[in-house]
Amino acid sequence: MSTLGDDELSLVLNWVHDRNDRKSVSQVCKQWLRVEGLTRISIRVLEPDLIPVFMPRFPNVLSFETPMFISDSLLEFVAKTCPKLQFLNLNLRKTREDFDEVDGISGSEDVGNDGICALANGCPNLSKVLLRKRKNVGNLAVISLVKFLLNLTTLDLGRCNLVDDQAIEAIGCSNSIRNLNLEACSLITDHGLGILATGEISKTLKKLVLAECDRITDSGVSMLNQIHCLEELNLAECGPKITDSGGMAVSSITSLRKLNLAWLINLSDATVIAIAENCVNLVAIDLTGCELVTGAGVRAFGNHEYLEYLVLASCYNICMDDLDMVLRCRSLKDIVLDKGLRMWIPMAMQVNISRFKNGVPSNSLIVSRNGIFKSSRKFLSSASSISSSSSMLYQVNSSSNEHQLRSISTFPPLCMGRRSCKIADRKGAQNAKKAKLFSRIGKEVVSAVKKGGPSPISNTVLAAVLEKARELDVPKDILERNIKRASEKGQEAYIEKIYEVYGYGGVSIVVEVSTDKITRSFAAVREVVKDYGGKIADPGSVMFKFRRVRVANIKVTDADKDQLLTIALDAGAEDVIEPPTYEDDTDEDRSESYYKIVSSGENYETILSKLRDEGIIFETDNGSELLPLTTIEVDDEAMDLNKELMSKLLELDDVDAVYTDQK
Numbered sequence: 001m002s003t004l005g006d007d008e009l010s011l012v013l014n015w016v017h018d019r020n021d022r023k024s025v026s027q028v029c030k031q032w033l034r035v036e037g038l039t040r041i042s043i044r045v046l047e048p049d050l051i052p053v054f055m056p057r058f059p060n061v062l063s064f065e066t067p068m069f070i071s072d073s074l075l076e077f078v079a080k081t082c083p084k085l086q087f088l089n090l091n092l093r094k095t096r097e098d099f100d101e102v103d104g105i106s107g108s109e110d111v112g113n114d115g116i117c118a119l120a121n122g123c124p125n126l127s128k129v130l131l132r133k134r135k136n137v138g139n140l141a142v143i144s145l146v147k148f149l150l151n152l153t154t155l156d157l158g159r160c161n162l163v164d165d166q167a168i169e170a171i172g173c174s175n176s177i178r179n180l181n182l183e184a185c186s187l188i189t190d191h192g193l194g195i196l197a198t199g200e201i202s203k204t205l206k207k208l209v210l211a212e213c214d215r216i217t218d219s220g221v222s223m224l225n226q227i228h229c230l231e232e233l234n235l236a237e238c239g240p241k242i243t244d245s246g247g248m249a250v251s252s253i254t255s256l257r258k259l260n261l262a263w264l265i266n267l268s269d270a271t272v273i274a275i276a277e278n279c280v281n282l283v284a285i286d287l288t289g290c291e292l293v294t295g296a297g298v299r300a301f302g303n304h305e306y307l308e309y310l311v312l313a314s315c316y317n318i319c320m321d322d323l324d325m326v327l328r329c330r331s332l333k334d335i336v337l338d339k340g341l342r343m344w345i346p347m348a349m350q351v352n353i354s355r356f357k358n359g360v361p362s363n364s365l366i367v368s369r370n371g372i373f374k375s376s377r378k379f380l381s382s383a384s385s386i387s388s389s390s391s392m393l394y395q396v397n398s399s400s401n402e403h404q405l406r407s408i409s410t411f412p413p414l415c416m417g418r419r420s421c422k423i424a425d426r427k428g429a430q431n432a433k434k435a436k437l438f439s440r441i442g443k444e445v446v447s448a449v450k451k452g453g454p455s456p457i458s459n460t461v462l463a464a465v466l467e468k469a470r471e472l473d474v475p476k477d478i479l480e481r482n483i484k485r486a487s488e489k490g491q492e493a494y495i496e497k498i499y500e501v502y503g504y505g506g507v508s509i510v511v512e513v514s515t516d517k518i519t520r521s522f523a524a525v526r527e528v529v530k531d532y533g534g535k536i537a538d539p540g541s542v543m544f545k546f547r548r549v550r551v552a553n554i555k556v557t558d559a560d561k562d563q564l565l566t567i568a569l570d571a572g573a574e575d576v577i578e579p580p581t582y583e584d585d586t587d588e589d590r591s592e593s594y595y596k597i598v599s600s601g602e603n604y605e606t607i608l609s610k611l612r613d614e615g616i617i618f619e620t621d622n623g624s625e626l627l628p629l630t631t632i633e634v635d636d637e638a639m640d641l642n643k644e645l646m647s648k649l650l651e652l653d654d655v656d657a658v659y660t661d662q663k
Contacts, residue, residue, distance in 0.1 A: 013039040033057075042087075048074050055081045062086045067093035075115030079122030086125050091156065092133035093636045112136030113144075120144040128154040132181070133636075138162035143170040152176050158183035158209070168192035172199025180205060183234075184212040190220030197223035207232040211260070214239040221246035225253050236262035236286070247271030251278045262288035262311075269297030276300035284309035288336075291315070295322030302328040311336040440656045441469045442482040443494040443514045449486035450493040471620065492516040499525050500542035501649075502535040503642040503660065505634030508542040509534065510626055511649055512657040521654040528652065532645040545661055546626040549574070550604035552611065553594040553619045564595055564616070571610040572603035594619075598627065628661035 013036060037057030045051060045066040051074050061082045070090070078085075090111065111134055119126065120141075126149045131137050137160045145152060147170070155177055157163050164187035171177065172195035180201075182188060193216055196202065205227050210216065211234045221235065221242055230253055235242060243266040250259070251274035259275065259282060261267055267290050275285065276297075283306055287293055294317035301307050302325040310326065312318060313336050326335065444465045452459035456466055469479055494514045499522070501509040515521035529536055554564060556579065568576050579593035597618075599607050611618050634642070639662065646658045 045070075052077055058082065060084055063089075065089035067091060069110045070115070071109045072111055072115035072118070075111055076118040076122075079118045083122055084125060085119070085123040087128045088119065088123075088126055089128075089130045090132075090134055091130045110134065110136050113138055113140040116141035117144040120148040124148060125151065127151045130154070130156040131160055132156050132158040133160075135159070135161055139164060139167040139170075142167035146170045146174050146177075150176065154179040156181040157185060160185060161187070163187065165189055165192040165195070168195050172196055172201050175200040175204060177201050178204055179207040181207075181209040182213060183209050186212065186214060188213050189215045190217055190223075193220035194223050197226040202227045203229070205230060209234040210238060211236040212238065214241075217241040218243055218246035218249075222249035225249050227253070229255055231255055232258040234260040235264060236260045236288075238264065240264075240266050242266065244268055244270045248274050251275040254278060255281060257281055258284045260286040261290060262286045263290070265289065265291050268292040269294055272297030273300045276304055280305065282307055284311075286311040287315060288312070289314040291317075293317065295319055295325075298322055299325040301332075302326050304329050304331070306331050308333045310334070313337070438474055438478055439653070440514060441465065441472065441474050442478055443656075445469075445479055445482040446486040446516075447493045447495075449483055454483050454487060468620075497521065498543065500537040500539065501525075501529050501645075502537050502542070503638075503645055503662070504533060505632065505638035505642070505662075507632055507634060507638070507642050507660055507662045508537075508545050508628075509642070509646060509649075510542060510546060510659045511655055512626075512659075513654045514656050515654040521652075524652050524654065525649065528648045529645070532648055533641060534645050545630070546628055546659060548624050548626055549598050550601055551599075551620075551625050552597045552604075552608060554597065554611070554616060556593045556595060558617050559595065561595070563614075564597075567610050567614055567616070568597045568599075568607060571599075571607040573597050573599040573607050625657075626659040628659070631661050631663035633663040 034057075038060055040058045040061055042063035043058055043061050043065070045064070046068060048066055048068055048070040051070075055078060059082060062084060064078060064082060064085055064087070066089075069092070092110075113136070116131070116137055117140065121144070126145075129145060129149070129152065131141075137157070139162065142155075142157065142163060143166075145155065152174065153176055155171070156179075157167075158181045161184075163182070163185045168188060169192075171180065180196075188210075193210075196205070196208070206229055208224075208227070208230060209232075214237070216238055218241065222245065224230070224233070233250065233253070233256060235250075242264050247261070247264075247267045248271060250256075250261075251271065256279045259279070261271075267287075269292070272287065272290075272293055273296075275282065277300065282304065285307070287298075288311050291314070293312075293315050298310070298312065298315075298318060299322055301310060307329055308331055310332065315337075318337070323335070323337070326332065445462065448459060448462040448465050452461055454462070456463035466479060494516050495518070497513040497515060497518060499511040499513065501511060503509050511525055513521045513525070526536055561576075561578070565576050575598045577596040577598060579595065597607060608618070608620070642660065642662055646660060649655055649658050
């Protein structure tokens, strides 16, 4: 067989899309390395400083993405190296601490106007440009993008704080942009909205996000009805200057399919009724926090032909009679209500309350209250995004409704504390995990001694705890110290307690505590939750989103995945969860990653026995965990704030573990 030429090899590689497979291909020989680079069409960069080293290998890349800080000079290099780019994603994803640090540096080196202008000049085929949170990007960059990118269809300038009406004047001249995100561009005024409404862009614009643009008023919003093809409009949190006057104008945009009016506190029933009557194509509407809206307004949707999603979180003037009227809407799939309404729901309706068996909800009413409405401006695209908005999700079930409810699949759990390797770096997380585990065993020793004495011969509970400690390699001095501690005057037995917390963006958090002073532990948890923006939840309002399982953890370096899966499933395990992987993983990272075997209580010992028979080393991690039945995806800011909250909770001595349904 003759050697494959470049052309033949290129045709083969066009069918290879898996990142790891392409990496393997590139390691065969120099020819395959070169051809793999020539056929690569997308790249995600996590170390921008290395761009000059590797980027010349990929001259035909069509999609470039980096969530990291990147300098103007590096983007200029990308523009020269990859002139065929069609998709550019520079949405910044950093922790809040990183943002604060950059904000404090004068003349930050993050990308600004020069780098974006270079891309606009060097990559004329760009059609989608995402620049979220790039705080140095201003008007000049936007003007260049619109001027040179004649096929630009999507432009995301969310939280680009330097963008103002001057940039909007350039955008208004575009005849190709269909999706425009101006979230939190707080310098935009009614003048800018007027330009969008009357410029060339008004003939093509389908999606417009103006959330948190708090300088706009009824005057500007009233002009948006001149954008005749607009299908999605987001005005969430635009402030009190938008009233029914602007709302009535919005209702005249008959092409609207999705509308977000969350936290526009001066909108009333007049606007809602007008929207229900005039926006005949409307599929989803979010009225979260519209305090003046009452049942008289929402009843108007009872005869709507296409409405599927209705969000009424923090709308307190709605009763069950109003809900009955809304449920006459045959197309309606989901309604989000305030949790406080639950007590008024008749028992006949409460029969449908779901507890997410196996991750797939029945036709249901789901409590998922969110004390902080960070994600209310994120629009409804899935059941999880709806439940993250706020209080209760009612999934319609009636004989007259023929729509199939979506199924929600289970996801790998994201657990914090001793259950996770994601608090800081993986090595630090393993140390934290071990410390929490030893602390937990110590508390169990104290409780066992308080109940049956310090001798394991006569105290079977203590003997069992000591045996478990031996399997978990708990140091002997920790055990001896806690046996002695249990005999001290004033030392009480430890009891277990669970606290439920609402995080940012609709995320639910469960805190497991072992304490000898309940008042102390509750005060400490409450203080941390309050200081870091969470909210203590009522008992039972979060726990139903999780299920308790038995787990065994096996290092990825200690077992073959396929062998482990066969052993686990033959022994009756429910699942084997693989650890997340990242492009910058090292061998050391991999050595600290674990497969997680999930099982019910009755099969747990059988699974452990099978693992021992096969010679596979495992860690029981003290037995059980809480796994979320479904996970919630939130924006970057909410994710970072939730991680900070959970990290602070784990620092408390009484806290043994923290679990979350954050994706």
